Structure formats: structure tokens, C-alpha cells
Amino acid sequence: MKQTLLLLPGDGIGPEVIAEALRICQLVAPDIAVEEALVGGASIDRHGVPLTDETLERASKADAILLGAVGGPKWQGVARQNRPEAGLLGLRKGLDVFANLRPAYCFSSLVDASSLKRDRVEGLDIMIVRELTSGVYFGQPRGVDTDENGNRRGYDTSVYTAPEIERVARVALEIARGRDGRVCSVDKANVMESGQFWRDEVTTVHQTHGEGVELSHMLADSCAMELVREPKQFDVILADNLFGDLLSDAAAMLTGSIGMLPSASLGTEGTPGLFEPVHGSAPDIAGKGIANPCAAILSLEMALRWSLARPDAADRVMGAVARALEAGARTSDLGGTLSTTAMADAIIDCL
CATH class of the missing domain: 3.40.718.10 (Isopropylmalate Dehydrogenase)
Incomplete structure (x- = not known):
């Protein structure tokens, strides 16, 4: 059966970095079916709640979920149980993804950025x-x-x-x-x-x-x-x-930067994994096109490895990120000048 990756771009810089991760996915695993749904503030704006039953149902039936970020000042006045973050907590609890894996590894080319x-x-x-x-x-x-x-x-x-x-x-x-x-x-x-x-x-x-x-x-x-x-x-x-x-x-x-860290949230065997960058929605830079997409791309790498059983594709993604960094590709959080899209372009050039 064809594997399904559900994208939940969310809020803030979430849609920007998930869009770049999608470009990478289409190159290394073009046969994976990609779907998209709303979560967090985006879901509140459309449906009045941060996580709909339909989205949770779609997530439970996917093979993996790639989430961007949720939250922002726009929804600060919303009751706590209906804030964007409640959607994320509801997703984690609803899927029962009880083990959150957060690797902290330092690429050799970023040692001096720490x-x-x-x-x-x-x-x-x-x-x-x-x-x-x-x-x-x-x-x-x-x-x-x-x-x-x-x-x-x-x-x-x-x-x-x-x-x-x-x-x-x-x-x-x-x-x-x-x-x-x-x-x-x-x-x-x-x-x-x-x-x-x-x-x-x-x-x-x-x-x-x-x-x-x-x-x-x-x-x-x-x-x-x-x-x-x-x-x-x-x-x-x-x-x-x-x-x-x-x-x-x-x-x-x-x-070197929180913009480099991915995460995986896993449950029991057969439960789809939830993969997301650690950096959050970063509303101060949302829409400026300067967010580092590496954490989202490396979250895709973890999805390919941990839930989709695509270790070869995961190795390609990890290798391409490392080579792009070695070649000097940097977004502003790493002391560089590349835009979100340009950083992804540099990684794609290394694939």
C-alpha cells in the first residue's frame, strides 16, 4: 500500500519550513502520498478549534505526520483549552505518542557556531x-x-x-x-x-x-x-x-542554533510517528523568509527513518544537509545571509 505523509504546517514559520521539507521529500521519496491539514491557530481561524476530530482521525490513519509549529500572539486572548498549543497537546495525547526523541548533535561545520x-x-x-x-x-x-x-x-x-x-x-x-x-x-x-x-x-x-x-x-x-x-x-x-x-x-x-534541531514523537508499534522541529512558531520572523528550514528537513529525515522505513532516503537527506553546511550555506541564525528557500536550494544541490 502507498505510504501517506500528513503535513500539518501550523502557524508562524511553520508553513515556510514545511514547504521546504516537502520539496526535499518529493525528491528523495516521490512515491509517498502527501496530504495536508490544519492545526493550531490556523485551525482556530478556520474551524474555531485548534484540532478538529477530522484532523486527528486523518493523522491516526497516516503513516507519519510532519508538523511545523503552533501558536503566536494573535491567539493569546483565547481560553487556554482552545489555544493553538492545546491542538498540539491534543494531537500528542490522541495519537498516544509517548516517547519524544530529541537528538542534539553538532555538525562538524557548525562547531564554532555553538x-x-x-x-x-x-x-x-x-x-x-x-x-x-x-x-x-x-x-x-x-x-x-x-x-x-x-x-x-x-x-x-x-x-x-x-x-x-x-x-x-x-x-x-x-x-x-x-x-x-x-x-x-x-x-x-x-x-x-x-x-x-x-x-x-x-x-x-x-x-x-x-x-x-x-x-x-x-x-x-x-x-x-x-x-x-x-x-x-x-x-x-x-x-x-x-x-x-x-x-x-x-x-x-x-x-549552534535551535533552528537545527528536529524531533520525533513515537508510540507503540503501528502508531504513526509525529515529527516536528523544536524551534516553535517564531512569530517575530514569520513571513520574512529567513527561517532556518534545517530542523524541519531533519524532522523529515527522522520520519523517513523511524516511521516510513526509508533509511536510504533518510541517509541522503542527512548527507545533503551536512554537505550544504560544509559548503558554507547558512541562514541568519547561523551567521549567514541565505533565505529559507535558498538554504533548501543549497541542500537540494547536494542531493
Whole structure:
């Protein structure tokens, strides 16, 4: 059967970078059927909600989903449950893509673009595995109300069950087994009950499923410091939803620009993967044609590799991005002058 890639360009720079990723896809895998739908603010403008049941249904039937970005100041006044970001959370939860893979690798030609010294980032290759469908972003109760003393308060609940931790921990262990064989699990076990529970459950999973993999534990704040001090000490970092969100964005800057980082969100076998650049909608540069398309193109590379079983095409994309960078192709975030389209042109020339 013909494979289907569903594009969800979204908001801000999302449509700009997804358009360039589509050009690459049509060259390396022209037989893949490409469809498109709305999500986020674009869906609010058209349908009144950030994610329609129809779009979620189409996503569930696709072989892979490539998403651009959601959100922007235009929708700041919308109720939280109807903001563009609610569409993204609904997509993740609806597809049950619980394991978010965020690689942080530094292309050799971008070593000097990093905010860290060359010796700290040259050869950097970290995989952050973030739990994506539970934790404080989804826990109940949550809300803003008034306590018994008449004081307004806001609260969110960090909740994890043992099966939710087990499944994402097993993904991290399996990925480490194909890399350097080391997992560092991150938590706040010193001050949070849910953090101690996370540490205990990850330890238990490792005892049963971690043969050949070394497991260590680190507090989240210490991990943030170590990512800046000595990032190459890490192989695979396993984190909950909140800490994985924060640490992966910090790791992004080690590579030269957040505009270089892709991500993959995976579920159980047979579930379509959700692939998206980490950079967000960047409304300050939307429409200017200067956004870096590499993260979106590398998200396509991950889709080809992880969900579409096209490793040869994925290798071609990765190689072309590396060669274009080696040849000096740069957008403004990397200190260059190329437009979004010109950067994609340079990558296409290398295919």
C-alpha cells in the first residue's frame, strides 16, 4: 500500500519550513502520498478549534505526520483549552505518542557556531528521550481558583503511573543499546514525590530490561549545569515531560542554533510517528523568509527513518544537509545571509 505523509504546517514559520521539507521529500521519496491539514491557530481561524476530530482521525490513519509549529500572539486572548498549543497537546495525547526523541548533535561545520567552546561540543551526539503524554502538562487537578483564606492560587499536578514510566524507560534503554549503552535518568527526587517515584520505577525497569545498558540518575538542575559544563558526558538522557522540555531546548543551543534541531514523537508499534522541529512558531520572523528550514528537513529525515522505513532516503537527506553546511550555506541564525528557500536550494544541490 502507498505510504501517506500528513503535513500539518501550523502557524508562524511553520508553513515556510514545511514547504521546504516537502520539496526535499518529493525528491528523495516521490512515491509517498502527501496530504495536508490544519492545526493550531490556523485551525482556530478556520474551524474555531485548534484540532478538529477530522484532523486527528486523518493523522491516526497516516503513516507519519510532519508538523511545523503552533501558536503566536494573535491567539493569546483565547481560553487556554482552545489555544493553538492545546491542538498540539491534543494531537500528542490522541495519537498516544509517548516517547519524544530529541537528538542534539553538532555538525562538524557548525562547531564554532555553538555558544560553547569547540572542545566542549565537537563530536557532540546526545539523544534526549522525553515522556510526552503524561506528567505535569496533563495531570489533574489543575486550575486557578481561590483558597479558603480568599487568596488566589494556580496549581498543576505532576502525576505518573508505573506503566507510563516503564514504556518510555524501555524506549530509552533500547535506543542506548544501539548507541554507547548509557542512560542518565533525570528527576527531582530530592524534593518531589513524583520525582522519587520516577527514579524508583526507572531503576526497576532497568533491572528487568536493561541488560547491557548502564543506568545513572541525576537531578534535573544538575543536569542543566552539566549540559553546559561537559555535554559530551551524556549518551541518552531520559526525562519526564517538564524536565525533558526544558533540557532539550537547552541542549539545542549546544549545536549552534535551535533552528537545527528536529524531533520525533513515537508510540507503540503501528502508531504513526509525529515529527516536528523544536524551534516553535517564531512569530517575530514569520513571513520574512529567513527561517532556518534545517530542523524541519531533519524532522523529515527522522520520519523517513523511524516511521516510513526509508533509511536510504533518510541517509541522503542527512548527507545533503551536512554537505550544504560544509559548503558554507547558512541562514541568519547561523551567521549567514541565505533565505529559507535558498538554504533548501543549497541542500537540494547536494542531493
